Amino acid sequence: MLEIKNLKVRRDEKEILKGVNLSMNRGEIHALMGPNGSGKSTLAASLMGHPDIIVEDSSEILIDGINIKEMSPDQRAIAGLFLAFQYPIEIPGVPFLEFLRISYNTIMKARIGETFRPLSPYKFKQMAVSKMKILKMDESFLDRNLNEGFSGGEKKKAEILQMSILEPKYAILDETDSGLDVSALKIVAIGAKKLSEEFNIGILVITHYKRILEYLKPTHVHLLKDGVIQKSGGYELAEALDQKGYEDA
Amino acid sequence: MPKSLSNQEKQLKKSKTEYKEGFHMPDSSTFKSEKGLNEDVIRNLSKMKDEPKWMLDFRLKSYELFLSMEMPNWGADLSGINFDEIHYYVKPSDKQEISWNDVPDDVKTTFDRLGVPQAEREFLSGVKAQYDSEVVYGSLIKEMSEKGVIFLGTDEALKKYPEYFEEYFGKIITPADNKFAALNSAVWSGGSFIYIPKGVSITKPLQAYFRINAANMGQFERTLIIADEGSYGHYVEGCSAPVYTSNSLHSAVVEIAVKKNARFRYTTIQNWYSNVYNLVTKRAYAYKDATMEWVDGNIGSKVTMKYPSVYLMEEGARGEVLSLAFAGVGQHQDTGAKMVHLAPNTSSNIISKSISKKSGRATYRGLVKVVKKATNVKSNIVCDALLLDPESRTDTYPFMKIDNKHVKIGHEASVSRVGAEQLFYLMSRGLSESSAAALIVNGFIEPIIKELPMEYALELNRLIELEMEGSVG
Amino acid sequence: MIKIEIGKDPKKEKIIVKNHEDVYVTGNNGGNLDLEVVLEKEGASVNIYGIIIGKDADSYKIKTTSSHLAPNTNSRVHIKGVFMDSSNMDFSGMINIDKVAQLSDAYLKNDNLMIGDDCKVNSSPQLEIKADDVKASHGVTISTIDDEQMYYLMSRSLSYKDSQDLLVSGFINDIVQKL
Numbered sequence: 001m002l003e004i005k006n007l008k009v010r011r012d013e014k015e016i017l018k019g020v021n022l023s024m025n026r027g028e029i030h031a032l033m034g035p036n037g038s039g040k041s042t043l044a045a046s047l048m049g050h051p052d053i054i055v056e057d058s059s060e061i062l063i064d065g066i067n068i069k070e071m072s073p074d075q076r077a078i079a080g081l082f083l084a085f086q087y088p089i090e091i092p093g094v095p096f097l098e099f100l101r102i103s104y105n106t107i108m109k110a111r112i113g114e115t116f117r118p119l120s121p122y123k124f125k126q127m128a129v130s131k132m133k134i135l136k137m138d139e140s141f142l143d144r145n146l147n148e149g150f151s152g153g154e155k156k157k158a159e160i161l162q163m164s165i166l167e168p169k170y171a172i173l174d175e176t177d178s179g180l181d182v183s184a185l186k187i188v189a190i191g192a193k194k195l196s197e198e199f200n201i202g203i204l205v206i207t208h209y210k211r212i213l214e215y216l217k218p219t220h221v222h223l224l225k226d227g228v229i230q231k232s233g234g235y236e237l238a239e240a241l242d243q244k245g246y247e248d249a
Numbered sequence: 250m251p252k253s254l255s256n257q258e259k260q261l262k263k264s265k266t267e268y269k270e271g272f273h274m275p276d277s278s279t280f281k282s283e284k285g286l287n288e289d290v291i292r293n294l295s296k297m298k299d300e301p302k303w304m305l306d307f308r309l310k311s312y313e314l315f316l317s318m319e320m321p322n323w324g325a326d327l328s329g330i331n332f333d334e335i336h337y338y339v340k341p342s343d344k345q346e347i348s349w350n351d352v353p354d355d356v357k358t359t360f361d362r363l364g365v366p367q368a369e370r371e372f373l374s375g376v377k378a379q380y381d382s383e384v385v386y387g388s389l390i391k392e393m394s395e396k397g398v399i400f401l402g403t404d405e406a407l408k409k410y411p412e413y414f415e416e417y418f419g420k421i422i423t424p425a426d427n428k429f430a431a432l433n434s435a436v437w438s439g440g441s442f443i444y445i446p447k448g449v450s451i452t453k454p455l456q457a458y459f460r461i462n463a464a465n466m467g468q469f470e471r472t473l474i475i476a477d478e479g480s481y482g483h484y485v486e487g488c489s490a491p492v493y494t495s496n497s498l499h500s501a502v503v504e505i506a507v508k509k510n511a512r513f514r515y516t517t518i519q520n521w522y523s524n525v526y527n528l529v530t531k532r533a534y535a536y537k538d539a540t541m542e543w544v545d546g547n548i549g550s551k552v553t554m555k556y557p558s559v560y561l562m563e564e565g566a567r568g569e570v571l572s573l574a575f576a577g578v579g580q581h582q583d584t585g586a587k588m589v590h591l592a593p594n595t596s597s598n599i600i601s602k603s604i605s606k607k608s609g610r611a612t613y614r615g616l617v618k619v620v621k622k623a624t625n626v627k628s629n630i631v632c633d634a635l636l637l638d639p640e641s642r643t644d645t646y647p648f649m650k651i652d653n654k655h656v657k658i659g660h661e662a663s664v665s666r667v668g669a670e671q672l673f674y675l676m677s678r679g680l681s682e683s684s685a686a687a688l689i690v691n692g693f694i695e696p697i698i699k700e701l702p703m704e705y706a707l708e709l710n711r712l713i714e715l716e717m718e719g720s721v722g
Numbered sequence: 723m724i725k726i727e728i729g730k731d732p733k734k735e736k737i738i739v740k741n742h743e744d745v746y747v748t749g750n751n752g753g754n755l756d757l758e759v760v761l762e763k764e765g766a767s768v769n770i771y772g773i774i775i776g777k778d779a780d781s782y783k784i785k786t787t788s789s790h791l792a793p794n795t796n797s798r799v800h801i802k803g804v805f806m807d808s809s810n811m812d813f814s815g816m817i818n819i820d821k822v823a824q825l826s827d828a829y830l831k832n833d834n835l836m837i838g839d840d841c842k843v844n845s846s847p848q849l850e851i852k853a854d855d856v857k858a859s860h861g862v863t864i865s866t867i868d869d870e871q872m873y874y875l876m877s878r879s880l881s882y883k884d885s886q887d888l889l890v891s892g893f894i895n896d897i898v899q900k901l
């Protein structure tokens with residue numbers, strides 16, 4: 001279970017989250033919606049351990065009972081958390097394939113221990129290519145530099161590809177739908193849903209719009225407003241918010 | 250220089266039989282030069298080497314120039330050089346061997362981390378003065394001698410191929426060029442001589458490393474390279490493993506002539522220990538439709554001042570410099586490039602990447618000059634500097650002097666640091682902070698790393714990772 | 723806005739910026755200018771725009787220095803030069819960021835159009851950076867009028883001179899707009 005207890009955070013000396021409570025089991029799909037500036041992306045960044053975000057002492061973030069609040073982002077990744085960035089960062093000069101392989105070997109070695117046998121570069125590439133096919137991502141991306149010159153849609157697909165390779169326990173999709181055209185959105189959303197089923201991943205999808213939720217079909221929907229979760233419900237809440245907006249929700 | 254076929258054949262024969270000798274230092278009685286420099290030291294040096302009179306005259310004239318010239322009033326701080334404390338000539342076979350105990354710990358650690366073979370460690374750290382590489386590289390020697398390629402120590406080459414020396418030596422870089430070229434011209438010893446015959450391509454890089462003997466790591470090496478028409482060659486010197494030496498001044502001169510339609514690349518990876526002043530003058534003349542490429546990696550030394558240059562002498566000539574500098578604690582890398590366009594339809598390209606860490610300072614100094622008759626010139630310069638922490642420093646001093654309007658000149662420079670967002674992203678994928686920083690830094694220098702022979706690229710990447718540990722957080 | 727006109731008498735100006743300044747530099751007859759802008763208060767910012775026109779035997783020696791002495795300061799220098807006949811310019815543009823000036827952002831650009839057969843341009847944009855959490859960049863371009871563009875305009879029946887004038891005014895237009 002991913003447990004967020006009384007999460008209060010500050011960024012640039014402003015209090016953004018004022019006591020967020022949320023729990024999610026593996027294999028579940030939760031949606032987090034809310035107006036601009038409500039702190040959705042800050043929540044995602046806090047969970048992953050962004051250095052600029054200060055988390056209050058009284059807050060707790062637990063993955064399967066282990067408090068990850070003091071862990072650095074790499075330790076959280078090893079613990080099984082994945083964040084699909086809203087704006088994936090470009091790293092010049094670092095080939096995408098190389099990066100995927102280092103990330104995979106590092107995380108798997110840390111999780112499995114000494115018995116872990118890294119895949120040969122050739123086998124790893126085969127594995128990556130087969131996963132890319134599912135996301136309709138061209139193999140040529142592997143030779144390009146990480147996110148450099150990738151279109152918005154390609155960057156988002158690359159995020160989901162990383163999720164499929166790193167097999168997390170819990171994944172946060174931070175506005176993965178923004179900037180995607182209709183067909184890319186479908187591929188990404190269905191891809192994420194399949195991964196959730198295959199690896200029993202608990203997904204927290206952060207979004208403004210209902211469309212991605214039509215594919216992901218979350219069982220739990222939360223409204224983040226004024227720094228706290230004001231309302232929670234089932235899928236019908238998403239429909240209500242989509243129709244009426246956030247004002248009188 | 251026009252050479253009849255029979256002369257070339259004669260040379261081929263000569264080089265085949267006498268090739269091996271290039272690897273042995275001439276026998277001698279014990280000679281140890283005292284500290285400091287004067288005419289007697291130079292006369293003795295020249296006599297030991299049994300040089301022709303013109304070379305002795307050249308040395309003495311250069312010495313006069315050295316005395317009369319001022320230290321440069323720009324560039325790095327050279328006040329630490331004490332000319333009177335330096336031994337200007339030590340016979341390589343007399344070189345003091347130190348004990349392994351005296352080798353600094355940080356040098357030993359780097360050897361371990363880079364996986365440098367034991368025999369090489371002993372040589373690089375001065376524990377052994379000689380490195381016998383004939384056995385390892387015998388087949389390469391054979392291949393080259395069959396093609397007529399001449400690859401000898403400069404001392405030997407002066408004796409065997411004086412005609413090349415008379416034509417080129419001291420002409421591309423005259424002793425009057427700068428004070429350190431004058432010094433080198435007076436006391437030079439060791440270095441490499443390469444002649445590639447017309448139309449010959451050397452497929453594997455020639456490595457000074459494999460011709461290792463103490464003379465190559467000498468203080469005042471003098472290298473002369475001639476790539477004859479239509480030839481191709483690649484010369485690699487240095488290594489990314491640290492070189493520990495008690496010699497505090499390294500002042501080399503490299504002259505290269507790239508003739509019509511020829512292509513030559515000269516790659517250097519320098520990692521002198523942190524006590525060395527590394528002041529080098531490197532220049533190539535590129536003739537009609539010829540291409541000269543300098544790949545210059547500066548990792549070590551206390552101070553390096555080096556600006557590889559290409560003079561584009563005739564139409565169609567092309568020059569390129571890829572420069573990489575790493576300035577760590579207490580280091581000043583003052584490096585760059587010079588491109589002088591003396592003919593129409595020439596082009597040049599400079600890419601400089603520098604990384605500064607802790608109190609390190611990386612300075613780019615460059616010149617692109619286009620003379621009035623050099624019409625239709627293209628030149629592009631990119632300098633990027635990466636600062637790893639608040640104590641590191643970088644400067645950029647590029648000069649463009651353009652006297653012809655038919656040009657396309659572009660210059661861009663930027664300074665940045667390892668971004669917090671980039672670090673966060675990579676760490677969120679499981680990489681530790683120092684692994685993430687190393688990956689970012691390796692990506693930053695990738696345009697230059699990809700031009701290096703594979704073993705060097707791998708070693709350099711590992712070296713960067715080693716340097717990155719403890720540089721973040 | 724501070725206007726500086728480069729004239730016969732060499733000018734040396736030092737401007738201390740506490741909030742924001744826009745400086746506009748023009749040159750029409752040659753001359754010397756040494757302009758230093760010092761950003762000594764946190765948050766200060768400056769824009770320096772310049773149009774340098776060289777004709778006949780006009781000779782320019784221009785030096786600009788942007789000194790960042792406080793955190794969060796911002797400088798932007800953009801100088802464009804057009805050189806005809808046998809005019810010439812020696813330009814040096816320094817960006818200096820002090821150790822304490824973290825989070826500063828500095829930019830310098832020098833674009834030059836060489837038109838005269840005997841004109842000369844020397845340009846040296848320089849950086850001295852002692853703080854790491856900053857953005858600093860510079861660029862220089864030197865070229866002549868684009869043949870393709872001239873051909874296009876002339877094929878639309880503009881005379882050689884009119885085509886040239888149009889391209890020159892297009893070249894300096896973005897700076898003119900800042901006035």
